[in-house]
Structure formats: C-alpha cells, structure tokens
Amino acid sequence: MTTTTGAHPTRRLILQGAASVALLGLGNLAFAAPARAAANDKYPEEAFRQKGEADAIKALYGKTAEPSDKVKLDAPEIAENGGVVPISVTTTLDKVSSISFFVAENPFALAASYKIPDGTIPAVANRLKMAKTTKLTAIVEADGKLYSATKEVKVTVGGCGG
Amino acid sequence: MKARSALLLGSLSAALVAFALTSPRVIAADKVDPVADAKAFQNFFFQKFPNVTHEDFVNGPYSMNEDMKRQWQEKEEFPPYEFALDAGKEMFSTPFKNGKTYADCFPNGGIGIRQNYPYFDTKEGKVVTLELALNRCREANGEAPYSYVKDEMASLTAYMAFTSRGKPMDIKIPDDPRALAAFENGKRYFYTRRGQMNFSCASCHVQSPGERIRAETLAPALGILNAMPIYRSEWSGMGTTSRRFVTCNSQTRAVPLEPQSDEYRDVEYFLSYVANGLPISGPGARP
C-alpha cells in the first residue's frame, strides 16, 4: 500500500511502521526513560538508541561476537508481513546469561534483549518488525563470550497498488 | 487495420451466436443454476490444485505456500485475534440497555449458526449477512449500529464464527426468482472487471491463486470467506468481510461502494454458496 492517502482521506489510515516507515530526520530520538530501574537489570537505554548494529552490540555487551553453529536462528525466508515476523533462537551452549536480536536495516538495530537466569532454557521465540529486507542476527552471551547467528529475511509490502 | 479487425470481430461474434443457438445447453434466458455453478466452481479448484485437500482451501494463502503455512501455524498457537475473540464473547453476553442480548435475536442463541449466513430473506426479498443481522439486532434493541469495518463488528463476528468452527458452510437458495437473481448478481460482481487496474475478483483469486502480488500470496476464491473475520498483519487489526471488500476495491483503484450495499451482500451470498460443504475456519489470521 503506498503511503499516499487512499480514496477516503477522512479514513484514519494507520500506516504500519513496517510497511511504509516514514523516516523522520529525528536524529537521536530521546527516549523518555522511566526514572526508576531495578538494580541489576537496568533497561539498556544507550544500546536501544544506537542506529548501527555494531554500535548497538558494543553498547549492550562492550565486546564483539563470533559466529557459531551452536546458535540456531529460525526466521522465515520471505516475511509474510514486515510488521509481524515470527523468529526464534535456540542454542546448545551452556551457562547462557543473555540472548539478543538485531535487525540490521531497522532504524535502530537492537530489537530485543533477554536476560536468561540460570535454570531458564536458552531459547526464545518472538515476533519482530522489520522495515525492509534485512539481515537478522541473534547473539547469545554464554560464559562471558558472545556467539552469533545471522539469517536474511526478505520483506516487501503487499497488495497490488491502491 | 482497424476496419479489418472490426470486421473480423463482427463475424466471430455472429458465428458464436449461431453456435450458441444450436448448442444443447442453450435455454431461453441463461437459466441460473446455482447447483451446477457450485459444482463447476469447486471442481475447477480441485483440479487446478490436486494436492490441496478440499478442507485446506479455507486457509486461503496458506493452502498455497508451505513456508507461509508454517509461519501461520506457529502464530495459531497464540493467534493475534485472541483479544477480539475474548472481546466478542464478552460483548455477546453483555445485555443491551433494555436487558436483552444478541442471543435473543438469533436462532440457537447465536451459537454455532455462522455457517448459515448469509441467508436469503424471502419477506424482504434480499440477502441478509451476519454483519447486517447483528446491526439490525442492535437497532431493534435501541442501540446504535456498529461500523461494518471496525473492531466491534469484527469482535462479534469473530466470536460467532468461532462457535461454528469446523461446521461445513451451509447456505441455502430458496426456490424464489429473487434469490436466484441475487445469486446471479453476486456472480456477475465477482467476475466483473473494475478500477483503473481493470481487475475483477476472479483476475486474482481464480486466475492466479498461489502467485504473489508483491509480498502477498493470493488466496483461492474457493472458501475465501470461510475464515472471516480475519486479523490481518497488514492492518495489524481485525477486518470484517465488509472491510475486505472495500480494501480490495481500493487496491484496484475502484471507488468502494457503501459497506453492505446490495452488490457486496450478493457477492458474499455467491462466494459462500459455492463454498458449501467446506468448514468454517473463522476467525482467521492472515498476512
């Protein structure tokens, strides 16, 4: 659906973030971070503000990851819809403490980050928004080291024009 | 060149008419035969997609593409229409200001009856769809009608569809010339090209189901309404049959008609009738 208004200008046309993101020159969007944050699991404000994937990884973990086949990333080859892309990751690594997802082509690369206390299985399934065809990277922090897996997801709008 | 092709066309159509006159099936007017139409319609899809089980046609694009079917089944574990379903269930049991509820307006309290809609009302001489009946129930009980394309109507129809899940579509055409005319009018609408794109419903849903229009895979026309109402990721919200018809029109650059206008009610009547026997699978989740 192109971003021009349809036949009914009055109809409240909610343009989905994914299908036709109107990129605003907002520079760094100031997140209104809630003041209080639990002691150890503080919301990684800085990391979510980074545009590029490398900066986001550095801001979140402060180190770099190496690809590993022990991290199984599952995502569709062609996304049914950029607004709702089902993804999941599992790993055979042990002493996993955190799992994060990065969508390279999104306005802000870091999509989600999970803290995995011991006793919790190192696997997560989630639904993400992807602005356009992009590389999706999952990073697992195990025993202090970072391991990653990457997959490309094709994303385009649907419909025949309008 | 133009004169010659016009001549050619003229003679061709003359020949066609002659042939039609002599062919056995010709009857004075093109007699409307819904039973034959439904059989031909279903056989067309069963032959075009031999390895799609008959029931699977009601799953729209997912019957056409394995990868998308997997994505869909994953989502069905905890489907996005869950909220609309709960809201519908709650609304269905919340009494109107006059104390009555929707259950008083519908046979069997509105439970497990979606497969009989739309039906032909012989008193009114017109097709009555589930969405229309719900609004008429509201108005009869002094409540304001809901928009046909917004969430409340989708939640109500989602709950009613859910109570009919698995039941075969069971649309009846009474032996009443007006009912046959409504069926024929619906069929005509389905095959008529419109909009600057010059597409009819059939251009996409009969000629090229399984193929893509950009990212979307086209659903087969057979059973296309069995999953209504649907939660579409595209709208990231619920959509009724009315909303689907209106948006399809705009896609082909045709100005949509009023929701629940005769043409829409009749095409819903046609599409539901030819899907008789296929299970109700609403509410559905779609791209």
Added chain:
Amino acid sequence: MKRSLALAMLLAVSLAPSARAANEADYKAAYAAAEAASKEAAGMRNQWTVTVSTLAAAKKAADGGDFDRAVAASKEAEALARASIVQATSEKEAWKAMEIR
C-alpha cells in the same frame, strides 16, 4: 481488443496541447465536462479512485490560479471517467468470458 482501442483513442484526444495559456473560463468548461462524466461513472457504480483524485487536483490547481494545470487535470479526469464508463458498459457482457462453467 475492441475495448483497449476505445481507451487508447480517448486518452489521445485528451492530451491535445492548448495553444494559449488557459484562463478561468477554459478551466470552468473543462471541469464541468469532467464532473459530468464523473457523475455518470458514479451513477453506473463504477467510479475510479484516480478520477476522484485527478478532479480534486484540478480544483486545487485552479484555486491556486494555475489554470494551465487545472485544465490539463480536468481533461485527464474526464478521460479517466470516460474510460471507466466504457469499462462498465463493456463488462456488462464481457464478464461471462471469465466465468467458470
């Protein structure tokens, strides 16, 4: 085949260049013709969204005083409306060709 011939002819007619700069009178005439065709198309319940948006663009251009663009847009709107009328009339019979029998 017959239908696309009609469409092509119509569009060719509408693009004929006008010699001098258009004025409000030219616009009013062109707009009236376009509006009549558009109403006829709507009457046949076969209006196109592009006819509506082009008519609106013509009006907007005229309000802004740009009558050249307003006349051009009005002519295009009329052509689109005429095309949708041709479509509606020809489809009265043409739909049967696609019917599954």
Added chain:
Amino acid sequence: MASSIRVRATANGDITEVQALIQHPMDTGLVKDSKGEVIPAHFIQQLKFECNGKDVFVADWGTAVSKDPYVKFSFKGAKKGDELKISWTDNKGASDATTAKIA
C-alpha cells in the same frame, strides 16, 4: 477490564513452557497517521516473569517488537500449580501485571 496479558504456562516434567501475548500498540514514533501527525513512541520497555520469588525471564524491548507482542520461553524448577507473576512497564511509565497458575 481484562488484563492486557494473556499467558499460557504448561509444565511437562521439570520444564515449564510459557507463552504470553500482550495487548499493546508498540508504536515506534516513526509513523505518521493519515493527518500527517507523528504517532508518538509508545512501547513496552521491560517485561518480567517471576516464579517462586525468582526472576525466570526478563525482556528488554525496543521499538522493533510487533504490535500485541508475543513471546515464548521455557524454564526449569517449577511444577504444576506454581504461580507465575508477569509484569510490564512501557516508555510512558504505564504498566500492567497479572498472575497465572502453571497448568
């Protein structure tokens, strides 16, 4: 008003599988509505699952998580009948919480 959190927690053996669907717009702040105004950012930032007094799963979310977000994970050390506490807070400071019994 029913809670905005739908949870399904099923235990088989020592492993409990948890699925959650949360009703939330998850607006990115980068989208305009039909009148051309920006829809302000409004998204869940932190989602926490606790069981038997211990955090079993903490999610930090950005603007790229889908509307009406869904998440699935599993953890060990709980059994049928235990109570799972779920809570979220969003960037506007709003929050919601609910509890669910493990089936």
